[in-house]
Amino acid sequence: MKVDTRALQQVYAQFPSLKVNTDKGALEAAATKVLGASGARELMASLQQNDVYLAARSEAISQSPDVQQQQPKRAVVSGLSAGGMLAAAVLAKAGYQVDAVELRDGYTRNIQFSTRQAMIDELASIEPALAEKFLDVAAHIVRGSHSTLNGEKKFTERAAPKAGDPMGVPQSGEEMLNEAPITLVECKMFERVVFDWLKQQPNVTLHTNHQIVMSQPDELGRYSVSMTPRKGGTSVSLGTPDLVVVAEGGGSAATRKSLGIESMATSPASRMVAGTIERPSGGRVASHYVDQKKADGGTERILAMALGSAKADKTWAIVEVPTDELFDPGPNLDPTSKEYRDAQQSLIEKHFRSEAALVIEGDISEAKLEGPFEGSRPTLFTLQQKMSNKATAGANVLTLGDFVGTGHFIVGGGVATATVSHIERLKDLVFDLELGLDKAASLAKYGQGAIADTLAWGRRGVYEFYPEVKDRNVVSEAYVKAVTEWVSGKNKDPLAALEKLLVPHGLSLPPIGTPKAA
Amino acid sequence: MSVDDAAKQRVLKAGAAAYAQAFGRVPPNEREALEHELDELATELRNAITAALWAHPYVTFVDAVRRALVKAV
Ligand SMILES: Cc1cc2nc3c(=O)[nH]c(=O)nc-3n(C[C@H](O)[C@H](O)[C@H](O)COP(=O)(O)OP(=O)(O)OC[C@H]3O[C@@H](n4cnc5c(N)ncnc54)[C@H](O)[C@@H]3O)c2cc1C
Numbered sequence: 001m002k003v004d005t006r007a008l009q010q011v012y013a014q015f016p017s018l019k020v021n022t023d024k025g026a027l028e029a030a031a032t033k034v035l036g037a038s039g040a041r042e043l044m045a046s047l048q049q050n051d052v053y054l055a056a057r058s059e060a061i062s063q064s065p066d067v068q069q070q071q072p073k074r075a076v077v078s079g080l081s082a083g084g085m086l087a088a089a090v091l092a093k094a095g096y097q098v099d100a101v102e103l104r105d106g107y108t109r110n111i112q113f114s115t116r117q118a119m120i121d122e123l124a125s126i127e128p129a130l131a132e133k134f135l136d137v138a139a140h141i142v143r144g145s146h147s148t149l150n151g152e153k154k155f156t157e158r159a160a161p162k163a164g165d166p167m168g169v170p171q172s173g174e175e176m177l178n179e180a181p182i183t184l185v186e187c188k189m190f191e192r193v194v195f196d197w198l199k200q201q202p203n204v205t206l207h208t209n210h211q212i213v214m215s216q217p218d219e220l221g222r223y224s225v226s227m228t229p230r231k232g233g234t235s236v237s238l239g240t241p242d243l244v245v246v247a248e249g250g251g252s253a254a255t256r257k258s259l260g261i262e263s264m265a266t267s268p269a270s271r272m273v274a275g276t277i278e279r280p281s282g283g284r285v286a287s288h289y290v291d292q293k294k295a296d297g298g299t300e301r302i303l304a305m306a307l308g309s310a311k312a313d314k315t316w317a318i319v320e321v322p323t324d325e326l327f328d329p330g331p332n333l334d335p336t337s338k339e340y341r342d343a344q345q346s347l348i349e350k351h352f353r354s355e356a357a358l359v360i361e362g363d364i365s366e367a368k369l370e371g372p373f374e375g376s377r378p379t380l381f382t383l384q385q386k387m388s389n390k391a392t393a394g395a396n397v398l399t400l401g402d403f404v405g406t407g408h409f410i411v412g413g414g415v416a417t418a419t420v421s422h423i424e425r426l427k428d429l430v431f432d433l434e435l436g437l438d439k440a441a442s443l444a445k446y447g448q449g450a451i452a453d454t455l456a457w458g459r460r461g462v463y464e465f466y467p468e469v470k471d472r473n474v475v476s477e478a479y480v481k482a483v484t485e486w487v488s489g490k491n492k493d494p495l496a497a498l499e500k501l502l503v504p505h506g507l508s509l510p511p512i513g514t515p516k517a518a
Numbered sequence: 519m520s521v522d523d524a525a526k527q528r529v530l531k532a533g534a535a536a537y538a539q540a541f542g543r544v545p546p547n548e549r550e551a552l553e554h555e556l557d558e559l560a561t562e563l564r565n566a567i568t569a570a571l572w573a574h575p576y577v578t579f580v581d582a583v584r585r586a587l588v589k590a591v
Contacts (some may be wrong), residue, residue, distance in 0.1 A: 174551065251554040253546075261552075271572055295522075327569045328525035335528040336535035336586070341562040348565055377561035378569040382553070 001046040008043065008060035009174055010034055017094035017430040019061050020126045022166045024053070026431050033435070050167055058128075072203070073242040076225050078212045078255070079103075082187075083401035083418030084247030087193040087426055089126050091243065094430045098204045099238050101227055106211045107191040108374040110276050112307045112316035114141070114181035114285055114412035117161060117168065122420045124164025131164030133193045138185035139310035142283035149289045158182045158285075173413075173453030174374050174423040177460060181412045184283065184309035212238070214258040214265075214397075221395035223259075239453075244395055245426070247418065250386060250402035259393035266405070266458060266483050266494045267385035267465045271321040273352040275378030278368040279360060281308025281315045281473045287410065289469075290357040295324045301467040305360040305410065316369070318409060319355035319448045321380070333469075345377060352378040383409070385465075387494065389487050391450035392443045398450070400426065405454040408461025421453035424513075455483055462498075478502055526573045533570020534582035536563040545553055551575045 015030040024044070031040035049051040049102045073096045080102035088100040099209065115138065124131035141158040148154075161183050170176040198204050207227060215224040224242055228235040245263055246257055256263060287305045294300050302322060308315035321327075329343035349369060357364050369380045387405035392398045403416030425446050432442040463475040478501035486494035500511055537545060540563050545552045549571070556564045571579055 129563035212548075251550060251557075253548055253551040253554060271568075326522075326525050326573055327565075328528050328529050331524065331528070340532050341536060341566050344569065345562045345565055364537075371561055379561055379574075380565045382568070382572070412545075 003046045003052060003056040003118045004043065005056050005060045006064065007031075007035055007039065008056055009064040011043075012060055012064045012514065015431065016432045017090070017427060017434055020090050020290075021092045021427045022054075022057070022125055022169070023431075026428075028420055029435060034460065036040055039428075053373060062213065064301050074239065075099070075243045075245065076212065076238050076241045077245040077247060078225075079246065079248035079252070079401075080191075080195070080206070080208075081247065081249065081401070081418075082190055082415055083422065084245065084421050085191070085198055086122075086423045087245045087247060087400060088198055089194070089201070090132075090423060090426055090430065091245070092198075092201045092204045092219065092434060093126065094434075096242070098199065098201075099207065099227070099241075100204055101207045101210050101212050103209070103430060105229055107188040107195065109187040110314075110370060110372055110374065111187040111274075112184050112309055112312065113187055113190065113415045115183050115185060116176065116179040116181050116412075116416055116420075117159075118160055118170050118176045118179055119183075120164040121166060121168040122164075122423060125166035126423075127164075127197065128164065130197055130241065130417075131192065133197070134185070134190065135161065135163075136246060137189040137193060137311065138233055139283050139312075139319035141182055142282070142294040142310050145285035145287075147287045150291055156180075168195055169420065171424060172449070173417055176416055176420050176453075177411065177456055181285070184285070184307055184312075186309060186312055187415075202282055210253070214244075214255065216291055217394040217410055223394050223397050231329070241396060243430075246397060246399040246403055247401045250406050252403060253322060255452075256388075256403075259397060259399075261393060261399065262389045263386050263405070264388045264389075264486065264494055265384050266479070266486075266498065267408075267462055268495070269382050269384040270323075270465065271380060272318050272383050273321060273348055273355075273375065273378050273380055274316075274318045274372050275352060275376075276314045276316050276370045277306075277353075277356055277360065277364050278314045279362070280313045281306065281310075281360070283310030284308050286359045286361075288355075290358075294322070301464075302355070303410070303464065304359045305354040305355060308482055315356075315360060317352070317356040319358065319359075321350055321351065325351065327380075327470070349378050362411060385462060387454065387483050387487070388451075390447055390516075391454075392447040395439065395443070398426070398429070398443060398446055400450060404450050405458060407454070407457035407459075408464050410464055411457055411461040413457035413460065417453050417457045417498050421456075422450050425449040425453070451487060455480060458483065466502060466507060469507055471505065474505050475502065478505075529566075530570045530579065530582050531536050531586075533567045534579065534586040536566035537579075537583045538586035539563070539571075542587070543588065545580050552576075 075091045075096040078099045144157040183461045209230045224240045225238040226235045260344035302320045304319040307315040333340040371377045392406045429446040459476045459479045462479045464474040482497035483494045485491045490498040
């Protein structure tokens, strides 16, 4: 059956968000509005085969001019890591005039992400060129993944990445995380690819070195936004946008406060040192666990992980710090002096080097080290899972990525939750709005979906904090129950609720009044 | 004071001095807001603060910064 691409073009003109959304159900609903029931039936019948559909879709998209609406919808995106940038891309393709605001002035993060086929498919669904460029900077995990637990080794091979398939994008965090990671990519390389593409979009204005400030919501619940230079200066109003996307990562306390979104810890805390080692790995993921005695007689499991893209000459490592380790260089130096801090930094690097050597399985005593940002040194950070109690605010704000919550890095779920699962939810939201559905209901649907995606990430790695509970599923199920009940207001502290659920399964809680970690 | 306690006190003093030197003011009320500020800092300063925050409750750290600021004047 011949495809009438003009009919398809007509649909895209009125429902531009379908240019980044391959869902046939959405297309049929839109076609029914534009072409009537019988026109839609005819069009959908001609598009039954996926390859025919995809070919007709790209032809129609390339031929349908970008509609210059008289009064385009307006969006502000705050936070331009990969999640925020893809949100800006989706909104721009859907015809919004987008102001995209980022605090930093450049892309310098050395973090290496393990990513799934879903990421490539997602990029292909937004812009095929982005998927191709991603494959240029990302590398296959050629040497598979190695895991060692107290000397016992496991090896898993990883399938090779395929060209992006826009129809292959998983629809939920659960589905997406069921896939195994297959590629590694340096964060800054990935971010630069998307940023360069965004720069070319006529309806996107990028503002680096700026941050947004939210007003109180108006009587309709809409937040207005202004933007100020990071180092202070005159603020500029960005008005009251139709949508505000907050993708500021996990630490954004000020925005969270102005939106009235609460965030709570959903796991205990542990400390990590992160950085890079100037030593290529040939494309490998490795983790190393060892059970160690603590000063109080208990045991703790210490994790070290290394990720090395075959396209980078260095390996990224994250190593855990034992609870009792203080990194104190001793009484001979004045604690307020630079000498003390330098000696403390050396201790941190010594620990980093020795743990990283275990995963890299080689001598790295002379290798050059760097920290998470270009020019920095190996850095201590606290790892603790968190969740927000909601992912939307008022009548025009939605949040995505780490702002919604975080899980354990061992899952490799952070960047994918932001850039695949939450972006899919955003596409649905924008389409629902084009369809004329109630905005409050559409936002609520987005919020529930985004929370579920982040919960899917959190539940998968949380057992890492409870090695004494033998059955991982027990921890995972307790996590979902405790966090879901907190989100719906049924408990006041998700972590306390989780630990209570784990006591019958072997978790020993510290006596009341003793903090588990500072 | 045990060896550990003395070490904890030194780590606290080092972290508080690092914060006082970097920002010249009392830290924000919330720990999360403080952690966000660390992104800007040189690694040794940042790590000194994180090490102190691990070994002590947040309020103890804030008090120690107050004391460090008084001394600095
Ligand atoms: C050490 C480490 C290792 C990790 N390894 C992996 C891994 O292997 N695989 C994986 O999938 N994930 C990994 N993650 C998680 C991953 O980094 C995050 O989940 C992911 O980056 C989340 O993206 P995001 O866009 O939500 O937030 P972020 O990447 O945190 O980006 C937030 C952006 O917002 C900007 N910003 C913040 N505040 C403001 C403001 N007020 N105004 C404007 N802009 C602002 C920031 O500068 C930043 O650019 C790791 C994380 C860490 C810390």
